Amino acid sequence: MLFEDPVFASRVLTLLTLSFHIIYATIGVGVPLLIMIAHWVGIKKNDEHYLLMAKRWARGFAVTVAVGVVTGTAIGLQLSLLWPNFMELAGNIIALPLFLEVFAFFFEAIFLGIYAYTGDRFKDKRKHFLLLIPVVLGAAASGLFITVLNAFMNSPQGFDIVNGQLINANPVAAMFTPAMPTKVAHVLATAFMTSAFMVAAISAYKMIKGSNHIYHKKSLYMTMKIGLVFSIAAALIGDFSGKYLAEYQPEKLAAAEWHFETEEGAPLLMYGILDENEEVKYALKIPFGLSILAHGTPNSEVIGLDQFPVEETPPLIIHYFFDLMITIGVFMISLSLVYFIGIKRAWPFVKSKWFRSLIVLGGPLSFLAIEAGWWMTEMGRYPWILKGIMTIDAAATSSEYVGLMVILFGLLYLFLGIGTVVVLRRMFVNNPVEIELEKQRVAQGGET
Numbered sequence: 001m002l003f004e005d006p007v008f009a010s011r012v013l014t015l016l017t018l019s020f021h022i023i024y025a026t027i028g029v030g031v032p033l034l035i036m037i038a039h040w041v042g043i044k045k046n047d048e049h050y051l052l053m054a055k056r057w058a059r060g061f062a063v064t065v066a067v068g069v070v071t072g073t074a075i076g077l078q079l080s081l082l083w084p085n086f087m088e089l090a091g092n093i094i095a096l097p098l099f100l101e102v103f104a105f106f107f108e109a110i111f112l113g114i115y116a117y118t119g120d121r122f123k124d125k126r127k128h129f130l131l132l133i134p135v136v137l138g139a140a141a142s143g144l145f146i147t148v149l150n151a152f153m154n155s156p157q158g159f160d161i162v163n164g165q166l167i168n169a170n171p172v173a174a175m176f177t178p179a180m181p182t183k184v185a186h187v188l189a190t191a192f193m194t195s196a197f198m199v200a201a202i203s204a205y206k207m208i209k210g211s212n213h214i215y216h217k218k219s220l221y222m223t224m225k226i227g228l229v230f231s232i233a234a235a236l237i238g239d240f241s242g243k244y245l246a247e248y249q250p251e252k253l254a255a256a257e258w259h260f261e262t263e264e265g266a267p268l269l270m271y272g273i274l275d276e277n278e279e280v281k282y283a284l285k286i287p288f289g290l291s292i293l294a295h296g297t298p299n300s301e302v303i304g305l306d307q308f309p310v311e312e313t314p315p316l317i318i319h320y321f322f323d324l325m326i327t328i329g330v331f332m333i334s335l336s337l338v339y340f341i342g343i344k345r346a347w348p349f350v351k352s353k354w355f356r357s358l359i360v361l362g363g364p365l366s367f368l369a370i371e372a373g374w375w376m377t378e379m380g381r382y383p384w385i386l387k388g389i390m391t392i393d394a395a396a397t398s399s400e401y402v403g404l405m406v407i408l409f410g411l412l413y414l415f416l417g418i419g420t421v422v423v424l425r426r427m428f429v430n431n432p433v434e435i436e437l438e439k440q441r442v443a444q445g446g447e448t
């Protein structure tokens with residue numbers, strides 16, 4: 001069999017499920033805000049194009065939500081199936097955020113359904129707009145609660161361990177862990193950023209394909225603006241995430257930076273490779289960068305991997321994930337800045353095919369940054385599933401069927417992934433903006 005070891009197979013399946021789920025989760029958290037902003041601008045400017053954006057995005061969003069429910073359910077199922085000992089130990093404590101997550105999700109889904117199917121019944125667009133408030137809040141809250149849970153796995157608190165049993169559980173204290181503020185803020189900001197750049201990519205793609213419709217210009221301009229704001233926010237918060245790691249999970253930061261020896265005035269190491277003797281080669285070193293990321297001052301001391309036993313060293317591969325995330329973050333900030341300066345100064349190249357192609361590329365790149373961020377933070381917790389308390393090996397199932405599950409779930413995700421693309425394409429290609437604008441005008445009795 002391909003996956004002899006159930007622990008390894010469980011990790012592969014968890015990796016597969018979460019990496020797939022996070023695509024939908026990110027859209028699920030981010031797109032409601034875009035819909036809300038478009039609807040709001042549409043009301044303020046009395047502009048049918050923005051109102052149509054809100055409508056079309058909400059319709060597409062309903063499809064991704066549906067798939068998100070399936071993959072989210074797969075996570076819930078796999079948590080108990082693959083990590084039974086973890087659930088037995090911590091189940092009591094994580095039940096609260098898990099429940100709140102599901103609750104927030106239903107809250108969001110109900111209002112989304114009402115919003116999406118009642119658009120034409122509201123004469124007053126402002127009242128229709130109000131329905132979006134619970135959608136946005138519910139979406140952000142479900143992202144918040146699930147991240148709270150992940151924060152707990154990284155810096156657990158709110159209980160005592162006696163004879164291997166978790167007692168005196170205080171689920172509320174367990175939600176307010178040291179990892180929580182930075183993680184929640186970083187996850188929300190990057191979800192908003194990524195969703196905005198995803199829609200910007202679609203708009204830019206339409207324009208490359210020859211659309212000259214003002215609808216796509218407005219949509220590109222607006223989503224690039226939102227993307228710029230949240231990519232800057234993501235970087236500022238990411239800096240705080242680094243400070244959190246330096247204080248509470250220094251081994252993760254050290255592994256991500258290939259920082260083997262504790263030192264003062266440590267440089268930030270980007271790219272490079274490790275040779276057989278664990279010597280770093282071809283790396284770009286930004287002087288004092290790591291000390292600044294870790295503690296905010298150039299000469300502070302940064303703990304290295306020399307302070308940790310070998311068995312507690314996270315996999316050094318997370319360095320590449322960290323690099324990837326940071327590089328993409330910096331790239332997206334630069335790209336959107338150049339776009340705006342270019343528009344203001346009327347630089348012709350911002351309308352060129354190659355520049356728009358870069359914007360198209362920015363959509364998938366942002367998703368890649370999300371994946372890289374999670375791979376880094378999750379693998380960086382190795383060997384712990386619950387940091388300092390339970391290891392991954394101890395948490396896993398011993399079932400021999402996990403290998404089979406990897407294949408079956410892999411097929412399911414493939415099917416869902418292709419299905420999403422096919423359905424969304426049909427939905428939008430068969431219903432182009434021009435035709436829908438006509439319909440919208442007719443529905444409003446030609447009052448535009």
Ligand code: HEB
Nearest residue numbers: 183186190235238239241242326329330369370373374377
């Ligand atoms: Fe990030 C994570 C930093 C950008 C996404 N981040 C993370 C971490 C850090 C960072 C330090 C870890 C934390 C823990 O573990 O706790 N970032 C950072 C910085 C920057 C960034 C500095 C700037 C460049 N990110 C970014 C971007 C994105 C991201 C752009 C996307 C889009 N991250 C992310 C995620 C994660 C991270 C998703 C996971 C979660 C948490 O928070 O943890």
Ligand code: HEB
Nearest residue numbers: 011014015018019022083146149150374375378379385392
């Ligand atoms: Fe986590 C694992 C991702 C969230 C639970 N994760 C894991 C992994 C990955 C991930 C990649 C693998 C690692 C290794 O192998 O080492 N996550 C992720 C993502 C997310 C998450 C993307 C977002 C969605 N998690 C999460 C949550 C939870 C979890 C929320 C809870 C409940 N994880 C988990 C577990 C595991 C993991 C249980 C297994 C163990 C380890 O660590 O591995």
